[in-house]
Amino acid sequence: MAIQIGQAQPPVIHERLQVTVDDTALDIAVVRREGDLVPILFLHGWGSTKEDYIDIGLNKAFHGRPFIAYDAPGCGKTVCGDLSKPNIEFLVSTAEVVLQHLKVKRFHLVGHSMGGLTGLELANRIPHAVVSFINVKGNLAAEDCFITRQIFDHPEKDLQKFFDSFIERTLQSPFYASGIYAAGIRDRVRPEAIKGIFESMVDHSDNGDLISKFTSALFPRMFMFGEQHATLTYLPKLASKGVQLAEIPGAGHFPMYSNPVAMWDAIWKFLNKVELD
Numbered sequence: 001m002a003i004q005i006g007q008a009q010p011p012v013i014h015e016r017l018q019v020t021v022d023d024t025a026l027d028i029a030v031v032r033r034e035g036d037l038v039p040i041l042f043l044h045g046w047g048s049t050k051e052d053y054i055d056i057g058l059n060k061a062f063h064g065r066p067f068i069a070y071d072a073p074g075c076g077k078t079v080c081g082d083l084s085k086p087n088i089e090f091l092v093s094t095a096e097v098v099l100q101h102l103k104v105k106r107f108h109l110v111g112h113s114m115g116g117l118t119g120l121e122l123a124n125r126i127p128h129a130v131v132s133f134i135n136v137k138g139n140l141a142a143e144d145c146f147i148t149r150q151i152f153d154h155p156e157k158d159l160q161k162f163f164d165s166f167i168e169r170t171l172q173s174p175f176y177a178s179g180i181y182a183a184g185i186r187d188r189v190r191p192e193a194i195k196g197i198f199e200s201m202v203d204h205s206d207n208g209d210l211i212s213k214f215t216s217a218l219f220p221r222m223f224m225f226g227e228q229h230a231t232l233t234y235l236p237k238l239a240s241k242g243v244q245l246a247e248i249p250g251a252g253h254f255p256m257y258s259n260p261v262a263m264w265d266a267i268w269k270f271l272n273k274v275e276l277d
Helices: 086-103 114-124 159-171 178-187 191-207 210-216 235-240 258-274
Strands: 012-021 024-033 040-045 066-069 106-114 131-138 221-227 246-250
Touching: 024 086, 040 086, 086 114, 086 191, 106 114, 106 258, 114 131, 114 191, 131 235, 131 258, 159 178, 159 191, 191 221, 191 246, 210 221, 210 235, 221 235, 221 258, 235 246, 246 258
Parallel strands: 040 066, 040 106, 106 131, 131 221, 221 246
Antiparallel strands: 012 024, 024 066
8 A cells, every 4th residue: 555645644552451471461561553554563672662663653764654562571661460481482472462462464573682583483483474574683693692691601699780780781881872771771671580581582592593493484584783793603694595684884782772764774675675576
């Protein structure tokens, strides 16, 4: 369906969904927009929130594009009845429940970091529903665990103390936008959810055969990464298997903070090509 730029936009909806996942009550904070085009499901990274993507509602390139973003369990404004439950499998099941609740049958998928790994496992579970997948530096191999492996490299029984030390280490990180990320992370993460998520992400990255899952998928795929990640050893393999690579200049792990203009432009061009082909 062609959308005219002068056409009125459906409103951006902020709502809460009360659902149950794995016998755990969730009160999920959602932001979305309805429309007739294929929607985009956005999955944020650990320590981030749905607001990483909310500017799509203001971006003229995405005029008429429906979207869904929500705070993952353990993050943002979402309330999780048992904070020991969140891990990658739980996050995948949460995404499925959100899609079912909103009656979404087909969607474009964009996931960053933890959201990229969640998205990959979601796409592997329901590949028929995924029109395309933009993986924004989601975990694909052991080398991607520079954040999550800290749960093993800097062991601490007190999760609040671990969190405090994690923030201090992040503030000293040489990656673009680490300061902005660290400054707000206390408001975006429940410390009780750290252990399950981090350990699960490391296990999937080390043992989950993630590159094969990503490269063997039949839908169009893009792997987006900041210029500081241009040395990732698996990038040539992704390209050789038909994955489009998008390097974002002036960015590290967080292109949405360091260079959002380039990030949104790459997303728009990819989706536009997918839908025209």
